Every structure is written in C-alpha cells, then in structure tokens.
Amino acid sequence: MSKTIALVGNPNSGKTTLFNALTGSNHHVGNWPGVTVEKKVGYVRHGGVDYEIVDLPGTYSLGAYAEDERIAREFILSQGADVVINVVDATNIERNLYLTTQLLEMNVKVVLALNMVDEAEAKQIKVDLAGISERLGVPVVPTVASRRKGIDILLDTAADLINAPLNGRPHITYGEDLDGKLARLQDLLDGLRLDYPRQWLALQLLEGDGYAERLMQENEVLKSSQELAAFLSELKPRAEQYQLEIVDYRYRFISEVTADTVCRPDEAVPTLTDKIDKIVTHKYFGLPIFALIMLGVFQLTFAIGEELLGGIVAGWIGVLGEFVTGGLSTMGAPEWLISFLSEGVFAGLGAVVEFVPLIVVLYMLMGFLEDSGYMARAAYVMDNIMRAVGLQGKSFISMLVGFGCNVPGVMATRTLENKKDRMIAILINPFMSCGAKIPIYLVFIGAFFPEHGGLVMFSVYGLGIIVALLMGKLFSATLFKGEVSHFILELPPYRKPTLRNVLRNMWDNVSGFLVRAGTVIFAVVSLLWILAVLPTGVEPYGPASILGRIGTFVAPIFRPAGFGTWQAAVGLFSGIAAKESVVATLGMVYAGVDSGVELIEAIRSVFTPLTAVSFMVMTLLYTPCVATLGTIKKETGSTKWMAFSAVYTFVLGWFAAVLVYRVGLLLGFA
Amino acid sequence: MELRSLVDLAAGECGRVQRIAAGANATKRLYEMGFNTGAQVRVMKNDFGPLIVALEGNKIALGRGLAEKMLVKKLERL
Ligand SMILES: Nc1nc2c(ncn2[C@@H]2O[C@H](COP(=O)(O)OP(=O)(O)OP(=O)(O)O)[C@@H](O)[C@H]2O)c(=O)[nH]1
Ligand SMILES: [Mg+2]
Numbered sequence: 001m002s003k004t005i006a007l008v009g010n011p012n013s014g015k016t017t018l019f020n021a022l023t024g025s026n027h028h029v030g031n032w033p034g035v036t037v038e039k040k041v042g043y044v045r046h047g048g049v050d051y052e053i054v055d056l057p058g059t060y061s062l063g064a065y066a067e068d069e070r071i072a073r074e075f076i077l078s079q080g081a082d083v084v085i086n087v088v089d090a091t092n093i094e095r096n097l098y099l100t101t102q103l104l105e106m107n108v109k110v111v112l113a114l115n116m117v118d119e120a121e122a123k124q125i126k127v128d129l130a131g132i133s134e135r136l137g138v139p140v141v142p143t144v145a146s147r148r149k150g151i152d153i154l155l156d157t158a159a160d161l162i163n164a165p166l167n168g169r170p171h172i173t174y175g176e177d178l179d180g181k182l183a184r185l186q187d188l189l190d191g192l193r194l195d196y197p198r199q200w201l202a203l204q205l206l207e208g209d210g211y212a213e214r215l216m217q218e219n220e221v222l223k224s225s226q227e228l229a230a231f232l233s234e235l236k237p238r239a240e241q242y243q244l245e246i247v248d249y250r251y252r253f254i255s256e257v258t259a260d261t262v263c264r265p266d267e268a269v270p271t272l273t274d275k276i277d278k279i280v281t282h283k284y285f286g287l288p289i290f291a292l293i294m295l296g297v298f299q300l301t302f303a304i305g306e307e308l309l310g311g312i313v314a315g316w317i318g319v320l321g322e323f324v325t326g327g328l329s330t331m332g333a334p335e336w337l338i339s340f341l342s343e344g345v346f347a348g349l350g351a352v353v354e355f356v357p358l359i360v361v362l363y364m365l366m367g368f369l370e371d372s373g374y375m376a377r378a379a380y381v382m383d384n385i386m387r388a389v390g391l392q393g394k395s396f397i398s399m400l401v402g403f404g405c406n407v408p409g410v411m412a413t414r415t416l417e418n419k420k421d422r423m424i425a426i427l428i429n430p431f432m433s434c435g436a437k438i439p440i441y442l443v444f445i446g447a448f449f450p451e452h453g454g455l456v457m458f459s460v461y462g463l464g465i466i467v468a469l470l471m472g473k474l475f476s477a478t479l480f481k482g483e484v485s486h487f488i489l490e491l492p493p494y495r496k497p498t499l500r501n502v503l504r505n506m507w508d509n510v511s512g513f514l515v516r517a518g519t520v521i522f523a524v525v526s527l528l529w530i531l532a533v534l535p536t537g538v539e540p541y542g543p544a545s546i547l548g549r550i551g552t553f554v555a556p557i558f559r560p561a562g563f564g565t566w567q568a569a570v571g572l573f574s575g576i577a578a579k580e581s582v583v584a585t586l587g588m589v590y591a592g593v594d595s596g597v598e599l600i601e602a603i604r605s606v607f608t609p610l611t612a613v614s615f616m617v618m619t620l621l622y623t624p625c626v627a628t629l630g631t632i633k634k635e636t637g638s639t640k641w642m643a644f645s646a647v648y649t650f651v652l653g654w655f656a657a658v659l660v661y662r663v664g665l666l667l668g669f670a
Numbered sequence: 671m672e673l674r675s676l677v678d679l680a681a682g683e684c685g686r687v688q689r690i691a692a693g694a695n696a697t698k699r700l701y702e703m704g705f706n707t708g709a710q711v712r713v714m715k716n717d718f719g720p721l722i723v724a725l726e727g728n729k730i731a732l733g734r735g736l737a738e739k740m741l742v743k744k745l746e747r748l
Contacts, residue, residue: 060703063698244701383719486736
C-alpha cells in the first residue's frame, strides 16, 4: 500500500516546483499566484516505499473563497493524506504560517518545507530552524525547490513522520472568552462519535464556518444534540466577530513563534522588483508598456520563428512527402493511397505542422514573461479597464492563460471568488486567440501581409481582447448583474526565468499542438478526404464531391462577409473540431505535396486582402473548439451555457466579419 | 486614536491596520492574508487605480474600493 503525501501551501510558494522535483513530473510552473487550479497526483519510490504525492492549488487559509481553494481545502479536510508537506515561502514566513496554524489545529501530521531559502538569504533574512521547529512541534526542512535542494531530506523526514506517532502540539490560545466557549463546545461534543478531532470541530463551529454548518445539518450525531444546537444558535449572531478574533489570535501565536526565530534586516531598501514596478505599473506608462511588450513578443516571434527558422519544417515535410509518395508509386501502391497521403496527410497536416518553429518561439517568449513575474503586473495595469466594463484585474489572468489554449484559460477562472466574475470570464475566454489559430493567421499573413506579420498578429490578439471586454460589459450589464468584486492580488518578486520552466511551458503548448495534429486533425483530414473524393467518378475536391456539395450548401451564409466559397465554409466548420483543421482543410482542398507555398498561392487567388481580414476576424471570434466547449460545460456545470457559448460566438463572429467586409468595401478596399 | 483610511496614506507612508469595514467575506479574507488587527503595511503606490502595499516585505495589489474600507493608524516612523 502506498502512502500519500500532500503538498499544501500559499499560492506561488513553490509547491508544483517541489512536486516536479519529487516525482519527475512536468506540471505547469509560473511566477504568479494561481497557476495550479486542480489536484495533481504523481508517484515516487523512496527507501523501498511507494509514495503518492498530491499537488494542490495554493491557498492562504482553509477558509476557501474560490473554487481552486475549495479543492485544496476539501482534500485536506478529507484527511486523505498520511502526511502533509506544508510549503512555506521563507521570505514571507509570518503570513505563510497562518495556514500552518490551521493545519496544526486540524491535528494532521505536518512537515514544514521552508522553501526559497536562497531568496531569503539574498534578502538577509535569518531563520532559526530548530527554534521554529520546536515552537511549532513539527520538523522543518530548508529547501530550494527550483534547484532540487533538500528534496531527499524532505522525503526522509516525511517518511519518518508517517511511521511516528503524532507528537504534542503547541497550545494556541484564542483569549479567555473564546477559550471558554471552545471548552464548552468540546464538552458538548464529548462522547459523540465524530470523524474529526473534537478540538478542531469546536473551533469550526465557533467560527460559524459554512463547512461546519453543513456538518451540523448532515451529521446525525451532531443533529441529535439539543444542547449543542441551542448553544450554537446563541453564538451565531456574533460569528463574524469571533472569526476575526480567531484570526488575530492565530497571528498572535505566529508572532510568538517568529519573534526570536526570524530576523529581518531593518528597513528594506528598494529592491530591484520595486524599481521595475515603478516603471511597469506607472499610472500613464503601465498600459502602453504592456502593449509594447506584446507587440515586441510578436515581432520577435516573426523575426526568429519565420525569417530564421521558418522554412525548415516546411522543407522537411516537402522532402519527406516527395520521398514517400515517390517511393510508393514506384512500388506500385494503389492510386488512392498515394492521393490520400499526398493531398490529405502531407498537404493537410503538413500545412499545420510547418508552423511549429514559429509556435515554439512564441511560447518560449510567453513562458519567459510568465516565469518572470510580469503576469500579475499585467493584471494590475488592466484592472482599471476591466473595472470600467464591470470586471476586475484578476479576470485578466485567465484571459492571458487563454492565449496559450482556451481549455486552461477557462479553468484558470477558478481563482475568481465571485460567481458573476467567473461566469463572464468563462464566456469571454474564447475570444483570446489561442495557439491553434496561429496557423490560420500565418497562412493569410504569408499570402497578403508578409512584411507585417508581427503587426497583424498583434492586431488580431488586440482585437480579441477588445471584443472580450465589450462582451464582458454587455454580460455584466444584462445577464450577470451584481456588484463588482474586490481586487486582491499578490505581486510576486520578479525572478529570473529558469530555462527548465520556459521550455516546459513551451512544450505544454507545442506538444498539445502536435498531439492534436496526430489525432483530431488527422481524423478530420481523413474524413474530409473521403468526402472529397466520393462519389467515385467525380472530380476530387470539386464542387460535385460530397464535401463540395455540403460546402456549397453552407457557403451562402458567408457570402455577405466576402468569403462565400465552399472551401472556406468547410474549413470553418472543420475548425470546430480543432482550430488547426481550418488550415489542414484548406491545405487539402487546395492540395499539393509542397503544400505551404501552393496553399499560399491558392489563397492569394481566391481571397483578397480585404476578405482575408474578414476571414481572420471570423476565425478569431467564431465558435470555440469542442475541447473548449467541453471545458465550459464542466466548469459552468451546465449544457445550456455551453450551447449559448457555441452559438453567440458564431453570431458575433459572423457580424464582425460582415462589418469588416462591408466597411472595407465602402472605404475602397477590395 | 485617529483612524484614517488606507487610501489616505501616500506612497512611502506606513500604517497599522485597526479595522476593516468591508463585507464579511472580504474582511475575513484580508485578515487571513495578513491584514489583521495590528498588521503593519507600507503603501508603495497610491496614485491611480489599485494601491500596491507591502506587507512583511511582500507586495499586494488592493482595489481602491477595498482599500477605502481599511482603517489604519498612521505610523510616523517605522
Ligand atoms: N528562487 C527560488 N524560486 C523558486 C523556488 N521554488 C520555486 N520557485 C519559483 O517560484 C515560482 C512559483 O513556483 P510554483 O511551483 O509554480 O508555485 P506553486 O506554489 O505551485 O504556485 P500555485 O500553483 O500558483 O499555488 C516559480 O517561478 C518557481 O520557479 C526556490 O526554492 N527558490
Ligand atoms: Mg502550483
């Protein structure tokens, strides 16, 4: 039987870094609070024993305000861990120990991993490890998770603790008055058969915590005690006051622990972080700097990804395509197989995969920003605008995550406490242009705007943000009225991004891209290929094929937007399976082995610069892919919202594309 | 003792949290994050939009509306 070790701690304290170091996993790490929003499990064998390691979302307390914190809390309360590793940021010990205090109250076995001791040293914070360990009654192990320091000792310590009996806990006082009430509650609970330590339950009841209340309603044992119920209703009116008093007493306990065990240098001199923040959060320059950073990212992406590395993969695909199809035809393989490979696989899939270098560069730059600490600053500078449309800065983080992929983007809304904020953030996330749409833009940029790639990408992404904000405004004024919630966000210190994190986060996106190419997109291409060559006898990829007929039937919808060809219609609909399919489909129907160049030429002959723009606007805004729709269903718990999301985005995309086309025509573009 | 709102402190000034008059949830959240009675905060930025305050050397952005409801005692020198 394996033992379970849970990683618990404040947001951004290094839990996932530690988890990766312990288990050899590759989960997402970033220098901003709220990266992990679901429970993750990994395994490690140590000293001949198997351990299951559980990584949890960060939380400041067991109070659970948002969904991610609720997940952490539920796991801790389920008592599913044999031992808890409490990851504490050594530069911020006092505040991190708040959660520790709550763990001690629960009477779980705790090891304190004092993480980031490298940064604490740099800040000249001195810590008496033995002293803290003694005061808290738990072992303390210093670690530098990002450099895998202290990992073995930490595992040893946790393993020892699993086998050891729970030792004495420090006494935490909540003041005479509350201590008296707690004692009375404990008396009332005495003799009842309960799943939780009495002491802890008494504290929960006194706080009038929602969880305790639910227990009171559901637990037969608790319900049956008349006296308890009477006492609780006596306490209830003052629950809020008790809560705050209890928090104060917990912090009083912490200051007793840290008074002579933690020593900070006197008045901190402005750090590098402070200096950078002076500039990037500046009241006038903050937003322009954010825009410049994004523009810089896209310009660099094109400079490196397209001009330097651009042709490489396309070249390989071309050579490989010629080689395979050439080889097969000399071997006398059937005509249909060669046609499927050259037009379906190499032209279709190839058109998607050839953009991998560019996507690699883009996501390395994004990963760099993410691991530097800038994300939280972007949320900060956006708060004013977000507030103007009825949202708040924290929602912007989920939008930024959506730039990678809308699936984690939608999930990132779990950190939003307010239900209204969360629903709106979910519904507008698909406007954040994801990595899978990039090949679409690239094909059209290649065809019409090869000199201005970075600028076009920047405009597309910018338009996505603007539409998201406008829809946010609309939703908060109609469907989800209610007060704007408060903005509270920790701004972590800037850190030098580690190569490991940057590469990992890039690979997260790129591997998803490749996997989709090998699965969904391959399936779409195969299916569409069959539809494109049937019924036998018709001209393949012609309007008389089944695919052509379906496309021709749908195409008139898009005529007002300027791209009423059956190929465009089929491309757009295939994109709902996965966005790259749009390009794969176009690549296939305008087929050829040397796909990239030919596709671009074909596009040039079918589209005009104006219809290219309206088509890009449509692809930016219209119906999210099925994976995103599935996530929307899961996170809202409602099929209705999923359907709503699928339909309203389509309608919006259509109107926007038509608007662009019509206005463009009026202005004399063609 | 003269209480003032956190938004009345200029950048560079320090205060000690005395009371928070926001909604029950927000108040408890702030308390648990370390803005409890007696906590020392230093205002790092207070000009436009959310404030940035330092708490035990870490920086936290706080919406203006929320900061208005946080009552502090201004500290002359830390
Ligand atoms: N200097 C230093 N940085 C660290 C250390 N451990 C983690 N980091 C960095 O701290 C940041 C946060 O790390 P994560 O592992 O994502 O933190 P987390 O606790 O999982 O965060 P959430 O999932 O948001 O709660 C990353 O930039 C890490 O590279 C450490 O010991 N020293
Ligand atoms: Mg994490």
